[in-house]
Amino acid sequence: MRTLNVALGARAYPIHIGGSLLDRPELILPHLKTRRVVIVTNDVVGPLYLERLQSGLKALDVGVGTVVLPDGECHKDWQTLNLIFDALLGDRCERSTTLIALGGGVVGDMGGFAAACYQRGMPFIQVPTTLLAQVDSSVGGKTAINHPLGKNMIGAFYQPRLVLADTSVLNTLPPRELAAGLAEVIKYGLIRDPEFLEWLEINLDRLLEREPEALAFAIERSCSNKAEVVAADETEQGERALLNLGHTFGHAIEAGLGYGVCLHGEAVAIGTMMAAELSLRLGWLSATELARIESLFRRAGLPVTGPKLGVERYLDLMSHDKKVEAGRLRLVLLRGLGKAVIHADSPAADLAAAIEARCA
Numbered sequence: 001m002r003t004l005n006v007a008l009g010a011r012a013y014p015i016h017i018g019g020s021l022l023d024r025p026e027l028i029l030p031h032l033k034t035r036r037v038v039i040v041t042n043d044v045v046g047p048l049y050l051e052r053l054q055s056g057l058k059a060l061d062v063g064v065g066t067v068v069l070p071d072g073e074c075h076k077d078w079q080t081l082n083l084i085f086d087a088l089l090g091d092r093c094e095r096s097t098t099l100i101a102l103g104g105g106v107v108g109d110m111g112g113f114a115a116a117c118y119q120r121g122m123p124f125i126q127v128p129t130t131l132l133a134q135v136d137s138s139v140g141g142k143t144a145i146n147h148p149l150g151k152n153m154i155g156a157f158y159q160p161r162l163v164l165a166d167t168s169v170l171n172t173l174p175p176r177e178l179a180a181g182l183a184e185v186i187k188y189g190l191i192r193d194p195e196f197l198e199w200l201e202i203n204l205d206r207l208l209e210r211e212p213e214a215l216a217f218a219i220e221r222s223c224s225n226k227a228e229v230v231a232a233d234e235t236e237q238g239e240r241a242l243l244n245l246g247h248t249f250g251h252a253i254e255a256g257l258g259y260g261v262c263l264h265g266e267a268v269a270i271g272t273m274m275a276a277e278l279s280l281r282l283g284w285l286s287a288t289e290l291a292r293i294e295s296l297f298r299r300a301g302l303p304v305t306g307p308k309l310g311v312e313r314y315l316d317l318m319s320h321d322k323k324v325e326a327g328r329l330r331l332v333l334l335r336g337l338g339k340a341v342i343h344a345d346s347p348a349a350d351l352a353a354a355i356e357a358r359c360a
């Protein structure tokens with residue numbers, strides 16, 4: 001097991017990464033306030049892993065309640081969130097009860113938001129079961145639900161007390177979900193870690209073959225990048241926005257198509273290609289560098305062109321982005337491979353051309 005720390009002062013927390021950690025509930029125990037938890041999961045992950053986590057905790061004399069949500073990004077909404085509140089209230093959960101999110105990004109984001117709201121805040125632990133959740137969404141405390149007009153629009157910054165990433169569970173992950181997680185892994189290389197990007201270019205096939213050593217390295221390196229950024233800028237006043245590479249375009253695709261049609265990681269890959277196209281037009285990225293990004297996404301099995309929603313529709317959806325300031329769209333762009341910047345007021349013609357260049 002490898003352990004990283006998210007350095008947030010009194011709210012600092014560990015990220016444990018390793019095989020079979022679901023069988024080590026003693027790692028969870030020190031982070032509980034009382035011996036009572038509610039595990040929130042979904043109807044795909046639940047049948048695979050809920051019993052294991054539940055029985056391990058019970059053996060340590062922890063009282064365990066469970067909530068099983070319907071699976072999918074299309075359920076990341078008020079109605080489904082309310083199922084968690086119904087269960088917490090129905091079970092008479094206290095403010096000291098710990099909510100454990102067992103699942104991918106949707107379960108983690110909704111579980112975290114429910115924990116932030118229930119009785120104005122209950123302890124929260126992330127047990128991510130997808131690659132995307134292990135390398136990105138379980139770390140950093142962004143919790144939210146979607147709105148038809150925009151992704152993650154209603155939420156809170158609310159940090160977990162522990163992230164427990166069991167890499168063995170990735171063996172049951174569908175290939176499409178593995179690829180979606182790789183989009184966020186590649187993102188770290190592109191925005192701030194050129195050495196990691198080169199490692200990915202060399203070792204991508206090992207990740208696709210789910211070689212445990214390679215996966216553990218990629219997860220640790222991704223989490224270490226994320227932990228550094230979050231510790232420096234928890235609530236996204238500056239540097240943290242760089243973690244949003246590809247997301248302004250990507251979120252427009254997710255909302256425009258209807259949540260769940262395109263996986264988040266797939267939308268991020270397409271969005272990153274649009275950001276790269278714009279960076280190319282601004283003279284910040286060479287055609288060779290753009291081709292390297294495209295080749296990596298393609299090899300990972302990710303899409304590199306998006307739906308033909310029309311430039312106007314893209315821009316309308318993008319205008320809801322959380323990085324918009326005083327009505328000005330701010331985009332994360334690349335100034336070479338391994339260096340991201342935030343840029344306002346991109347020339348309209350270049351932006352439109354970048355979107356069009358990547359619409360199938």
Ligand SMILES: O=C(O)C(=O)C[C@@H](O)[C@H](O)[C@H](O)COP(=O)(O)O
Binds near residue numbers: 137139142184240243
């Ligand atoms: O943690 C962050 O900060 C990120 O931006 C990571 C993203 O990969 C993640 O998808 C995040 O939820 C997007 O945040 P949002 O603020 O754009 O909704």
Ligand SMILES: [Zn+2]
Binds near residue numbers: 136184247264268
């Ligand atoms: Zn993301």
